[in-house]
Amino acid sequence: MIPASFDYVAPQSLTDALAALAEHGDDAKVLAGGQSLLPILRMRLNAPSVVIDLGKVTELQGISDEGDHLVIGAMTTYAAVLASEAVSTHAALLSKAVATVADPQIRHRGTVGGALVHADPAGDVGAPVLALDAELVIAGQGGATRTVPAADFFEDLFTTAVGEDELLTQIRIPKHTGWGAHYEKFVRVSHQWSIVAVAATVRAEGGSIAEARVGLTNMGSTPLRATAVEQALVGQSATEEAVRQACARAADGTNPPSDLNGDADYRRHLASVLTRRAVLAAAGA
Amino acid sequence: MTRITVTVDGVEYSDDIEPRTLLVYYLRQNLGKTGTVVGCDTSNCGACTVHLDGRSVKSCNVLAVQADGHEVTTIEGLAADGQLHPMQQAFHESHALQCGYCTPGMIMQACDLLKDNPDPSEQEIREGLEGNLCRCTGYHNIVRAVQHAAAAMRQGTEAPADSAVPAAGPGAPEPATAGVGAAGPEMPPGEGAPVSAGSTGEGVTA
Numbered sequence A: 001m002i003p004a005s006f007d008y009v010a011p012q013s014l015t016d017a018l019a020a021l022a023e024h025g026d027d028a029k030v031l032a033g034g035q036s037l038l039p040i041l042r043m044r045l046n047a048p049s050v051v052i053d054l055g056k057v058t059e060l061q062g063i064s065d066e067g068d069h070l071v072i073g074a075m076t077t078y079a080a081v082l083a084s085e086a087v088s089t090h091a092a093l094l095s096k097a098v099a100t101v102a103d104p105q106i107r108h109r110g111t112v113g114g115a116l117v118h119a120d121p122a123g124d125v126g127a128p129v130l131a132l133d134a135e136l137v138i139a140g141q142g143g144a145t146r147t148v149p150a151a152d153f154f155e156d157l158f159t160t161a162v163g164e165d166e167l168l169t170q171i172r173i174p175k176h177t178g179w180g181a182h183y184e185k186f187v188r189v190s191h192q193w194s195i196v197a198v199a200a201t202v203r204a205e206g207g208s209i210a211e212a213r214v215g216l217t218n219m220g221s222t223p224l225r226a227t228a229v230e231q232a233l234v235g236q237s238a239t240e241e242a243v244r245q246a247c248a249r250a251a252d253g254t255n256p257p258s259d260l261n262g263d264a265d266y267r268r269h270l271a272s273v274l275t276r277r278a279v280l281a282a283a284g285a
Numbered sequence B: 001m002t003r004i005t006v007t008v009d010g011v012e013y014s015d016d017i018e019p020r021t022l023l024v025y026y027l028r029q030n031l032g033k034t035g036t037v038v039g040c041d042t043s044n045c046g047a048c049t050v051h052l053d054g055r056s057v058k059s060c061n062v063l064a065v066q067a068d069g070h071e072v073t074t075i076e077g078l079a080a081d082g083q084l085h086p087m088q089q090a091f092h093e094s095h096a097l098q099c100g101y102c103t104p105g106m107i108m109q110a111c112d113l114l115k116d117n118p119d120p121s122e123q124e125i126r127e128g129l130e131g132n133l134c135r136c137t138g139y140h141n142i143v144r145a146v147q148h149a150a151a152a153m154r155q156g157t158e159a160p161a162d163s164a165v166p167a168a169g170p171g172a173p174e175p176a177t178a179g180v181g182a183a184g185p186e187m188p189p190g191e192g193a194p195v196s197a198g199s200t201g202e203g204v205t206a
């Protein structure tokens, strides 16, 4: 399958990329790693007349340490995230989740920014970014930038706060140094998208849980926080029974899909089981 | 049409192409490098795997224009000096293929895996090949081939003198190196040599 014809531009800077977006507007589509967009173009689910490739905008690539935050450029590949000691030290939850995405070849091309803007509810990057209280930096026309908390970034299925003439530029993650982390992804076969997955990161103090953050993948049209669980975990000892009780309400407030992999009730059940597993693993229990 | 310049298997090419051209079709149709195949066209099977700047990608899921200014290695660029790459040799010797359709992608991905992890466990090999599907072999012999190649390549880097990794003498003439004598004139040397002694290292025959 071959995409429909399009014109191709490969700007060298963020300024030029924004100018290209302004010029072509609705007819244009931004290309990051292409690992979601190219399958869409090949199946002709979309046929933009212009493709704006961000591959040469080097200022959007790379990971930097800004004191209490890590800053990940939108065009940073999954592979670069996995290779980063800064990420595994200060935002281990993201490394753990990214390691489960697709396969090595796709992780060499796919970018964190592309995954977030694509906003597939079964995608594995949203839940950890949400659980880590990240902020997303969005550049608009005229050089304006705005910063959106992850909780406001995901709006609906495949819909985020990034407007049509805007670009996601950075993911800013507050450091969670010393927090344990685990991403529990439930699939039936290897190389599958999450049926449900749970991203948990925990700060343990002397065998009990001082703080916990829990994000859910594919339990609604966007990634969700299991806030009831987070609160119930505070002060609990990191034992099977205590964690089981705290995780019982993991599916509260969710609206999971029903499909061939499982109906909504099954997913609700999975959410509490997987949350228990993820929290126990994150707490090192 | 967009002008691209790309180095493929060590040779630089410049071509005017339609931006929608997928890298795999550029390789196959423009350059005639049909060693890289299309298996699924949905980016699942990995048969089209090549290296872009030294790392594996699915060439059905990359535009040729995205390779502009970069370097591509295909299965056709692995053998050096008429000598199969140790991974190719190990697939041959471990009977790691039946129909052979997945093989170019398997080999390219297996080589990528060893770059990060020269001594992978069985589990690590299976996970490293997660994006490559084989309908014939049941994967067992593929895993063995990767283990054997890894052993041969480690030996090659530790003790280059008695390993075959690039073992043929400099500029060795093609048919002469096959040794066992089964290689026809148009077969790459080694292809006809089930276990060409002295050219495989211990791990391969173990």
Ligand SMILES: Cc1cc2nc3c(=O)[nH]c(=O)nc-3n(C[C@H](O)[C@H](O)[C@H](O)COP(=O)(O)OP(=O)(O)OC[C@H]3O[C@@H](n4cnc5c(N)ncnc54)[C@H](O)[C@@H]3O)c2cc1C
Pocket (backbone or CB within 6 Å): A029, A030, A031, A032, A033, A034, A035, A036, A037, A038, A039, A054, A074, A075, A100, A101, A102, A103, A106, A109, A110, A111, A112, A113, A114, A115, A117, A118, A122, A123, A124, A125, A162, A166, A167, A168, A169, A191, A192, A193, A194, B042, B043, B044
């Ligand atoms: C076989 C296969 C299996 C997969 N399995 C998984 C899986 O298990 N888990 C998972 O999470 N994902 C999976 N994916 C999807 C993969 O993670 C994609 O790489 C990712 O969703 C998109 O990132 P990208 O950089 O490739 O973006 P692209 O495909 O290039 O772009 C995606 C979308 O985001 C827009 N966009 C990209 N960057 C920006 C930006 N900076 N600003 C504004 N808009 C932008 C594009 O216009 C496009 O609409 C799989 C993909 C394939 C092909």
Ligand code: FES
Pocket (backbone or CB within 6 Å): B037, B038, B039, B040, B041, B042, B043, B044, B045, B046, B047, B048, B049, B058, B059, B060, B061
């Ligand atoms: S043809 Fe590229 S992954 Fe199957």
Ligand code: FES
Pocket (backbone or CB within 6 Å): B096, B097, B098, B099, B100, B101, B102, B103, B133, B134, B135, B136, B137
């Ligand atoms: S050998 Fe036939 S698909 Fe792998």
